[in-house]
Amino acid sequence: MAKKRTIPLLPLRGILVFPYMIIHLDVGREKSISALEEAMVHDRLIMLATQVDAQNDQPEPEDIFHIGTVAEIKQLLKLPGGTIRVLVEGLYRAEITKYKELAPFYQVEISEFDDNGVKTPEIEALTRTAVHQFEQWVKLSKKIPPETLVSVVVVEEPGRLSDLIASHLSLKIEDKQALLDAIEIKDRLEKLCEILGREMEILELEKKINVRVRKQMEKTQKEYYLREQLKAIQKELGEKDDRISEVAEYRERLKEQAFPTEVAEKINKEIERLEKMPPMVAESGVIRTYLDWLFALPWAKQTEDSLDIANAQAILDEDHYGLGKVKERILEYLSIRKLTESMKGPILCLVGPPGVGKTSLARSIARSMDRKFVRVSLGGVRDEAEIRGHRRTYVGALPGRIIQGMRTATSKNPVFLLDEIDKMSADFRGDPSAALLEVLDPEQNNTFSDHYVEIPFDLSRVLWVVTANVMHNIPRPLLDRMEVINIAGYTDDEKAQIAKRYLIGKQMRDHGLKEKQVVFSEGTIQKVINDYTREAGVRNLERNIAGLCRKAARQIVQDKRTSIKFTAQNLHTFLGAPKYRQRQAEAIDQVGVSTGLAWTEVGGDVLPTEVSVLKGKGKLILTGQLGEVMRESAQAGLSYIRGRASQLGIDLEFYENNDIHIHLPEGAIPKDGPSAGITMATAVVSALTSKPVKNDLAMTGEITLRGRVLPVGGIKEKVLAAHRLGMKKIIMPKENKRDMDEIPNNVKRNLEFILVEHMDEVLQHALVN
Structure with missing residues (x-):
């Protein structure tokens, strides 16, 4: 049975004393001091x-x-300020059963508890477990x-052991009180083992966290230490930290260059992002590339015209022989620029066969205006992003070809050549010709938006030159925004002049030949034009002249010759047999044979037409690989003839017993x-009436069922x-x-033009009466 006695009570705040525990207590409350004095x-x-x-x-x-x-x-010491420091030693557990006095201090009746219990195997096992866990802790x-x-x-x-272990643990007051409340030794040991197990788990987690934090701190400290060392070394060498110097350089460039307000704000924002970003982040490279593009673009730079x-x-x-219309248009633009600065740059579309000088003409325009020149080839472009650029979210994103060209130009008012616009196509990635609408529209291109740059760029100062071989391949909305200038093929005389003035000198310089080493006699170039080329331009002509220069260079080097003379007679020994047979006009007037004129992408051509009337059942036979349009023209011409048979x-009844065979060689x-x-109809009438067609006459025109002659294209x-x-x-x-205004005067003087309706x-004019 527990012993009872009456003793003073000292309430403790935030601390708990176990039996066998020696501890200092600081006492300051009056009740507590009175209780200590009573105990003493x-x-x-x-x-x-x-x-x-x-x-x-x-x-x-x-x-x-x-x-x-x-x-x-054990000891009591009075401190300044009325506080008492007391050293106490815990003896045993006790329970307050009754408060006898509440003033001037608490006097309580207690029941004492004794730890002397039977030492069972279970208690022994719990004791060993507690000791082992305490050692680990x-x-x-x-x-x-x-x-x-x-x-x-x-x-x-066991009881004393559990109290000693509990006194060394850093536990909450609730956990300590639970151990103190456990009167039975077995309960106390079980509670202690449970608390030690929980503390061990917490310590393991703390250890893992500390290891992780320490490693991170060691890495951070190491990097910091190395950076500080690097800074010190750079300082000694007079260098700056790359990152700091890079940001400083960007800010300096921003101050030095003139930018529109919107562009300056964007650049400043990106510089701040780069400054805050860790150096090894992948996006920092994207920002650097973007900033380099913004700085490189000519936002405010332009050349003086x-x-x-x-x-x-x-x-x-x-630079160019002929091409009067184009030259006239450029001089008009320059004259207007002299009168006003506000006019936007025109969009010129040069349409013509290959080799007539469309691309080189654009370069000459830039030279005559003292502007920068940029060329972009659109042949084979199928992706809209080629024009508008890629979004910066994509890997390897870049601006479109327009912005790339402006960066190359380093000026906001260059002559910009869009070559081969008729060779563009569209697929699932978009229609690039639709993207060009904004570029080539004078009302929109002052705020051209590129997906990569994301800031509107002014293209209104650019002089756009567009080239194409044929006009019908250019999308109609795009064609509507351009001023079309047709460049027809050159006459033989013009080709000869171009060769003498430009091509021969250029090729001789390119092949290292001096002026007196190679001589082209009169008629040589004309023979090259007639027998070795068939084109509207002069590309093949230049190629043949280059071939002659190569032959001359070899003979000069290998055979030690001082000069080579090319003549019309020895030309075949250098260039081989003529590649083209020149058609000749019919020597005499013939029945059922007329000469038509055709337009091709490489210039004009003659179209001999032969008609034969055969016994048969009224069939119309067409040979010579004719297209659907020409077949319909032949049918319309035959219907006209049947309607006018009596007058002719x-x-x-000619069509009932005869087959008419129309052949184009x-x-x-x-x-x-x-x-x-009209060519096929004339040949059919000639064959049916046996009246010959004049041999020195060629014709072109479309026919209707009523006999009207409709206009055609490609007259020059x-x-x-x-x-x-x-x-x-x-x-x-x-x-x-x-x-007829487009036809050179020297050609018009040698021809008689008969205009018919x-x-x-x-x-009346074609048949011999």
Whole structure:
């Protein structure tokens, strides 16, 4: 049975005393000091119980745990300020059964508990477990010295051992009180093992976290230390930190260059992002590339136009022979620029066959205006991003070709050549021709938006030059924004002049030949033009001249010759047999044979047409690989003839007993187009009436069922082809009279033009009466 006695009570705040525990306490409350004085007067014993709430300064009996420790006061020391420091040693557990006095201090009746219990195997096992866990806890926590561990382990009494271990643990007051409340040794050891297990788990987690944090800190400290060393080395060498110097350089460039407000704000924002970003982040490279593009673009830079009209005309004439319309348009633009600065740059579309000088003409325009020149080839472009650029979220993103060209130009007002615009196509990645609408629209291109740059760029100052071989391949909305200038093929005389003025000198320089080493006699170039080339431009002509220069270079080096002379007679020994047979006009007037004129992408050509009337059942036979349009023209012409048979003196039943065979020689070459109607009709009438067609006459025009002659295109090219063939007269639709202005005067002087409105007029002039 527990012993009872009455002793003073000392309430403790935030601390708990176990039996066998020696500890210093600082006492300052009046009640507590009175309790200590009472204990010192008697047997130095005092009851120590912990408050439930440590913040409570005046605890009532219900605010104090009812189980505590009876302790002996070993030493008492008064401190300045009225505080007493007391050294106490816990003796045994006790329970407060009754509060006898509440003033001037708490006097309580207690029941004492004895730890002398039977040592069972279960208690022994729990004791060993507690000791082992405590040893592990000491190793992990390193909060108490090993000597203390030894002093605890040697204790044999299980109750005392558990209290000693509990006194060394850093636990919450609730956990400590739970151990103090465990009167039975077995319960106390079980509770202690549970608390030690939980503390071990927490310590393991703390250890893992500390290791991770330490490694991170070591890495960070190492990097910091190395950076500081690097800074010190760079400082000694007079260098700057790359990152700091890079950001500083960007800011310096931002101050030095002139940018629109919106661009300057964007650049400043990106510099701040780069400055805050860690150096090894992948996105920092994207920002650097983006900033480099923004700095490289000519936002405000532009060149001064050379507005000397006479000088510009001299440069254009020096670089190109002929091409009067284009030169006239450029000089008009320069004249307007001299009068006003506000006019936007025109969009010129040069349409013509290969080799007529469209690309080189654009370069000459830039030279005559003293502007930068940029060329972008659009042949084969199928992706819209080629024009508008890629979003910066994609790997390897870049601006489109337009912005790349502006960066190359280093000026916001260059001459920008978009070459081969008719060779663009579209696929699932978008239509690049639709993206070009914004570029080539004078009302929109002052705020052109590139997906990569993301800031509107002003393209209104650019002089756009677009080239194409054929006009019908250019999308209609795009064509509507451009000023089309047709460049037809050159005449033979023009080709000869171009060769003498430009091509021969250029090729001799390229092949290292001096002026006196190679001589081209009169008629040599003309023979090259007639027998070795068939083109509207001069590309093959230049290629053949280059071939002659190579032959000359070899003979000069290998055979030690001082000069080579090329003549019309020895040309075949250098260039081989002629590649093209020159068609000749018919020597005599023939029945059923007429000469038509055709337009091709490489210039004009003649189209001999033969008709034969055979016994048969009225079939119309067409040979020579004719297209659908030409077949329909032949059918329309035959219907016209049937309707006018009596006036033409033709048997009204001719189509019932005869087959009419229309043949166009050179059947391997496809032929199509609405310009051979009157030619085929004339040949059929000639064959049916046995009246010959004049041999020195060529014709072009389309026919209707009523005999009207409709206008056709490509007049200049067709007339040049007829002139080459040696024709004297040309029949053409009256509505094509406006196109005669394009024909060179030297050609017009050698030809007689017969303008007709009806097929009757054609027959009147074409057939020999």
